[in-house]
Amino acid sequence: MTLTLSDFVTRAKIDRATLEIWIEEEWLLPRGRFDTLEFSETDLARAQLIQNLIDDLGVNTEGVGVALHLIDQVHDLRRALVELTRRRRS
């Protein structure tokens, strides 16, 4: 399922300016370009994660990028491990 920009800001409960900063920072990488951006459920969950990082975990702006980068790497590793485990079994 894809969301348009206006659907996305409503569902993620953020304003447009904030969203633009997040995209600028590459915290979010929606598909498409400029006026035809498309967002996925993954982007929505990631936006909630960013909000959690800031509001609940008290991570400051600089820290969000670092946290996301490390989280992305953890998921890379987890996917690699899942694939390794799958190959070892087969």
Add this chain to the structure above:
Amino acid sequence: MKDPYEALGVARTAPNEEIKKVYRRLARKHHPDVNPGDKEAEAKFKEISAAYDFLSDPEKRRRFDAGEIDASGAERPQQKYYRDFAAEDGDGRYASGSGFADFADTDELFAELLGRRRRSARGADLQAQLAVDLLEAITGASRQLPLPDGSTISLTIPPGVEDGQVLRLKGKGAAAPGEGSPGDLMAVISIRPHRFFRREGNDVRIDLPITLKEAVLGAKVKAPTPSGVVVLTVPKGSTSGTVLRLKGKGVALPKSPGDLLVTLKVALPKEPDAELEAFLATWSPKGEEDVRKEFAP
């Protein structure tokens, strides 16, 4: 639901600031996205965040302390966590890859498993007009092209380039907004016509004037080609419009260069020549042919 003070492990007298501090410490520890493999984390995070939502609302906290309400109904709305999507991440948009370059460089298996590169937003493509002379388009050339940032880049114009053709300079466009690769610079070629060379595909044409004498008697004449002057043999009795083909003197394509087609144009003397007129008046060609016989009705 559990007593919110117990859930956070704070005293009933704890000030708001302390509750916030404790909550954030616990949230950092138990957030499901910080513990992607821990199934318990989600329940634990829900419990502490519900407790915090409850205690950070002064009215709710006051009424709870007064025994007016209990802690039920403090559940946060159902949230989907990023970890649930990241496990799939079908298109690898958020895959980092960069953190494992050391593994990927040394081991094929790791390169395959971790080598996916992040798809970043590219910078915009820029367009620039580039006027080249016809001769440059025929022989190829090297040109300095000014870039938007003030620097210049050396651009090779390949022989055979067409009017309106676009030469793409990878990565010389606008910088990306983030860490994505820059866009491309598109140089749109416009070809300036030449004084006497014309182009027909890969062949080049030129009209070469010769004198009446050279046409009748034959001669060796100097003729310009795109790659310099050559000596051309005009055969005896060349009529105006005769086309001589100079192989390989056209568009300088490395594999199959075009030809230069020289059309001879007989040019009579600009000033009336009394001697020539006198000769022709008395000249009676043997077996005079009808040069316009093809127009005969």
